[in-house]
Each structure stands twice: as C-alpha cells, then as structure tokens.
Amino acid sequence: MDKELFVEQAVVDSILSYAQILHPRESILLLKGKVDKHKLVINDTQLPPFATHGRTFSAFPLSSLPIDFSVMGVAHSHPSGALRPSATDLNKFYGRIMVITAYPYQSERNLAVFNRQGSPLKYKII
C-alpha cells in the first residue's frame, strides 16, 4: 500500500480494551474509515455481525457483511502473544489492512498493522 496510514487513538484504545475483555478468546472488530489518493484513515470500529469467538480462531461469515465501502479491514487479537499474522489470517484477509493485537494488549506496542502479503505497515496514531 503506497498511502499514508493513520489510526485514531480511540480506535487503538477500542481494539486493545476489547481484546482484554474477551481474552483468552480472540476478539474481532471491523475497521472503518476513509480513503483517498494519499491516505487511509481508520476512525471507527464495529462488531462484525454473527462473530464467533474461539480460543484459536475468530471468524464471521463474509456473506453476512453489509455492502459497506467504509470497512477498511479487520482487527483481531492473538491471545498467544504472537504479533504476526498466521497463514490462515492471510488466507482470510479482508479489506485493505489487517490489524493484530497480541497479548497482553497494553499499548500500541502490542498492536501491528499488516498488508495482504503479511508485511508490517507503518502507521501514525492521531
């Protein structure tokens, strides 16, 4: 992705606190925002419809998603503490970016953003 990436502080806080609440299950949140030629801004989160929370996976049926062009990607947690996408994560990549937060979900150091190839993306918190 060649755009500058911005994530609002409130979004970071939501992802971290929701992961803490659901631990040791995985949490999953849709990332909403806006995109233009130069930048991608994530400014809201939303619970996916019909999400299921497992100890080792989080899933939701993609067919249940409304057609919503403000959904930029998905955030989920890794109770194992691994701050990198699994092969399954990359297979199920949805949208433009993937956010992973790893246990203990304390700060943005426990959070990373990845592209479809699984490479970490630089982002700024605003």
Ligand SMILES: [Zn+2]
């Ligand atoms: Zn994962």
